[in-house]
Amino acid sequence: MADRRITPARADLAAAQLKGQIDAPRYADGEKFSVRVGRTALRVQPSDDAAQDSELLYGETFTVYDRADG
Numbered sequence: 001m002a003d004r005r006i007t008p009a010r011a012d013l014a015a016a017q018l019k020g021q022i023d024a025p026r027y028a029d030g031e032k033f034s035v036r037v038g039r040t041a042l043r044v045q046p047s048d049d050a051a052q053d054s055e056l057l058y059g060e061t062f063t064v065y066d067r068a069d070g
Helices: none
Strands: 013-015 031-034 039-043 052-057 061-064
Touching: none
Parallel strands: none
Antiparallel strands: 031 061, 039 052
């Protein structure tokens, strides 16, 4: 698979625009958001103590494809 940091797909979910390109059990359109603080960490797992994979800076936009526990 392509770079996981920029390809919105994982084993159980992929972005709707990747249907037909990536095999996944479900697809989602996603919801757009923007960063409203100085910066925020992107972690490899949904946990505050997980390793930081990248970060988003103030004003950047991003898409959320799945939510769990807020």
